[in-house]
């Protein structure tokens with residue numbers, strides 16, 4: 001089986017205890033994974049680079065209020081599968 005360049009890179013990085021700690025935490029905390037701009041793609045079954053896109057939508061709410069919905073979506077750089085996505089809602093008067 002051939003190892004990708006990224007696997008080699010990751011193996012090097014894992015020798016660094018600081019990176020290793022962050023990497024291990026990344027499995028539990030998606031935020032940390034996003035900070036290092038890589039994540040696990042279940043489609044590729046490997047750690048991959050992420051392309052993150054953000055869209056903002058204003059949604060009308062009850063009583064004339066507006067809701068601002070920010071959608072952050074991270075795609076695998078290799079296969080373009082959605083690896084991570086989150087919506088943040090903010091209310092405005």
Ligand SMILES: [Zn+2]
Nearest residue numbers: 041044076079
């Ligand atoms: Zn992938």
